[in-house]
Amino acid sequence: MSNVALGRRTRLGYSLGSFVTGAFGTVPGLLLLPYLTDTMAVPAAAAGAIVLLPKAWDVLFNPVAGRISDAGLARRGSRRRSLLLGGLALAVCFAALFAHPGFGSPATDAAYVVAVFFACATAFAFFQVPFNALPAELTAGYHERTRLTTWRIAVLALAILVSGAGAPAIVSALGGVPGYRVMGVFVGVLIVAGTIGVYLGLRRAPAGRLLQPTPTWRALLATMRRWRSFRWLLAVYFVQALGVATLLAGVSYVARYVLGDADLQALLFAGFVGPALLVMPLWDRIGRTGGKLTGFRVASAVFGAALVGLLFAQVLPLAAVFCFVAAAGVGYAGIQVFPLAILPDLITAEEERTGATRAGVTAGVWTAAETLGLALGPGLFGLVLGAGGYVSSAGGRLVAQPDSAVTAITVGFSALPAVLILLGIPLLRRSVLDGERKAEVVGS
Template identity: 30%
Template structure:
């Protein structure tokens, strides 16, 4: 249904090329992101031979640095003026360095020194996250710039979410194929990193190609609206955190991804150490989760348009909570049940990909009504930043708890037997502890105040404000 408070061009839904182009851009984040989430901690401790505490510190250093970049790049992209617009120059300049440095993340330097390994992987993380921020934050803001319609944003973000899950599947399938083809443990991780880094770079360029025409059409209309001068960076921070619905969105997003990433990081330990299965079962389990999330995404997108974003999230996440309880209760030998639990987890997981990102553009509209500025970059930068800080702290605590529990590390060719204390810690970290965080996200989603009717009122007030101006 058309909205009378949107411009003629903004009323037209984005075409298939725009939606596919926007979706493909998610591969630049999620193909490397899924490999990092599922494999990096395991790689650092079990292949590179880094102590779990130092491995966790490496992740913390990289993520905190990455998080510091996000609002700054968002703010800078808001202020960028170029023939290609505000966002695209950042994506184009960051794409190639992002892919190259990602490959180096999976190389094991010729040193057995724990200090040397820590310095190397921390430095690589510093460079990788600097380049990836240049791509991911400007790319993410496009959701608020390619359409202004409440339900069309859900549709557009459903493509992003589908590609996000699909990208994770691509990364996992590639890893499984490479792991089967290459016997050398170090070689298979390096090959996976190089291929996934190349895919991420190509995806960024394809996103620019697929979305640029639609962006220029919308941006031409926006450029005719006179905007007041942007306030200083620190004042923009205060304004952003004075937006109450924004606080709900970042809370929902942080709870979703902290909870899910802790489970994902622990999954290889759970499958290999607790269930006693070969490594290929881990990738197959992850594929079961992500594949189900991809298949159920159209259903959740449809429900989002029918029932609203808040209700959809509150229906989906409980499925993941039930699945996490099932993981905690699983015993070695219950392989079929393990995969069934993975399918149930994936069905709920889809809403964590879909709902928070579709809420955020509505928050940007409210901010424009309150301040007179379109500040997509600062909002998206903060969401990405706070998610990364939360995930980094959580993973650091996870690695510290694993070390405290007596987890035995080893190099690539040194199979180890874990003590009972480590096995029980793995069980608690894969399910009950992240479940508590997800429950927090459910509470925040229930309280989120921007409904479809409220968003319609925001657009009406914006229309009236512009008419007066």
Template identity: 40%
Template sequence: MSTAARPERASARLSARTVALYAIGSLGTGGYATLPGLVLTYFLTDNLGVAALAAGLIVTAAKIWDVIIDPLIGAASDRQYAKTGSRRGFMVVGALTLPVLFALTFAVPPSWGPFAGGISVFLAFLATATSFSLFQVPYVALPAELTSGYDERTRLLGWRVVVLTAAILLFGAGGPELRSAGSDQVSGYLLMGIVAGLAIGVGMLVASRTADAAAHRPEAGERPAVTPPAGFREQYAAGVRTLRRSQPFRALLGTFLLQALATGTMLAAAQYVATWVLRSEDAVTLVFLALVGPALIAAPAWTALARRIGKERAFAIASILFTVAAAMLVLAAWMPGTWMYSTIGFAGVAYAGLQSLPMAMLPDVISHDERTSGRGRAGTFTGVWTAGETVGFALGATAVSLTLAATGYVSTVAGATAQQPDAAITGIVLSFSILPALLMVASLLTLRRYRLRRADIDA
């Protein structure tokens, strides 16, 4: 490929159809990221009677499996791309298998007891996570192959986040409503699992068609400049080499991991905040409306700001705003009330930027590495990236469960009631406020080390 051809490809505008197909994939990724993080730990502790610490370990262990397999899936996706020019095969398998496995995760009845019920949920969620990774890892690799333009990637990921935000609203608010629509908690959770699983699978299947658009770009016909690794050991080694080689990737991944931990902690604590701080299990719907409604409106504004001042600066501004909002929520420990919704809404404005901007920066990191190391490693990058994101969200749930266990939270089975000690209520508030704020502050320190700018990408 000649150097003269690069500017033309960088400025080429993606078709509306390609942008729409790619964005629809966030119906799947948003649903999978939101609903289990919101209700799975609560499902274990307050429906199956699993102890809070054990519930956190179940969710974390399933996520650790993601960390193990994501680099392998990334390398396998690179091999498929080298052979066929497309990453679609893995995406389709994930989309077709996830709905059944997702429904099975919430199909376990309380009558099985905490031990058998916990093991069953763990195995079903483990299989669900595998299906999702088969889709997610190649899906995240596609923007680097769909367009070379700095601003065009921001546009592509900006619209993806609009759909992602709508999906978070749909699943975060609609999931608990589906649960309430059942004749009891057991049938309610099953209904939620079936409907949500189908919706997630459809979004993933539609988005898999975007891989064909990447396959038909001019440079898609070129064979990758590097040979994708074969063998488990070499695939993991390739991921380590990627981290060592790319300083921008280390900085961006560290920032994103810390922020995934922060948002994962808030997500896992949201249902507990609704039940024990706002004193209504159904208030979780309002919490999500407050968080995601403003984000849906703000997503295009972050795209526009990134075009004007650069992605990295806009990302820093969004991170600071989210930190301030999270820290303010600690006041709920002394005076809980409806004022919390407006503060959560303030965090929602920032949350839109936290979702779109790092995902738009990742393709820049990949293309920057390609200039010195050759094409064909996008899957390796996204395998490591997805594993890091998974670690963040998994440890978020773990942090909440450890806090609950340390403060004496009382687990129950479906239909039973319990009175929580004051220390447990305080722990819930801290998990929803101060802990995420501190993690966001740490992420700002790693973001300062990210040095790629527009000129480095469009040069």
């Protein structure tokens, strides 16, 4: 590992893995809740719990996957095998998730979804944990890590755009159970493509120092207790992941019941993610000139302010709604880039201090927090729907909703995620900045 700039092949190869993380991180958040409430007739609050339950397992399992990944790195000198096996298994499980076996009752169909979602979450852990660990090992360059992350998030934006806009469009075009089945296969193919892309793209990538994993869990827990910079950054990332997941869970409902046109779902998603493809050079420049932490704060403020504007989506002209959605997308791009650019800096500084591998297990803890946030978001939105009196249905039929349900949809889509995103600003404590400065010295 060196401070030398990575080649485009390596940056692109690594970034292609975002098709896996983008598809699995986005589509269940968008469609799993309406799949349960409007196709299987599962009550909203119960559907929210179903979305959460398999992810709760992932929170416990991800640190274990990180430890397994570190051990595999020590044995084989590479994390690529785990990426390949985890990604391919995820693709198969994802297609099965939306296959809708039709056992004859909402309870048994929902139980099937829970079981397959457990398998998806486990397979995803074996992909995402090493994927998040790699930036700390591909380069020691402080600013090169920001550049690598902007490439990753740019491809992530493209992946989210393709999967997040394409998956609802397929469901809408084919309708009901057939639409969800075809959509599941479509997203599975995207996951396979991203998996093979990152596996082949990193074939000649530089490798980090092969440090030995920390021998005991007690030693790892001791590290986490004293590693304040990581804990605060993790807290911000978790809270904001929760906000993003709550927002995404509401897109389908906002299009149908607030804006009155289900076909707007794909356009809303494209309007949110599209700007990220354009503003990555801007966030890279801000990170280089003003610092990564400053860029993180600015992005959070932009995102939160735009979400506050969307609180008035019921009365705003459609063009104004899309302007706020685009502004939210600009902020979203920044809150994805900066924490992922700071994380490898903190890992490097901690590995210098301890002399032991931290990348895999740290990525496992990080992924666990992200997973929990993304899982709690739809569950939280489901609770808001239930409190507003949302009426579930079967077969994908639209039913009249009370005014309280429409208000709940609007608040769950805008005000609630705005609070969570803006909460990240005061949580960005000086301890994170101190850790970043130490890492900049190490990487310079």
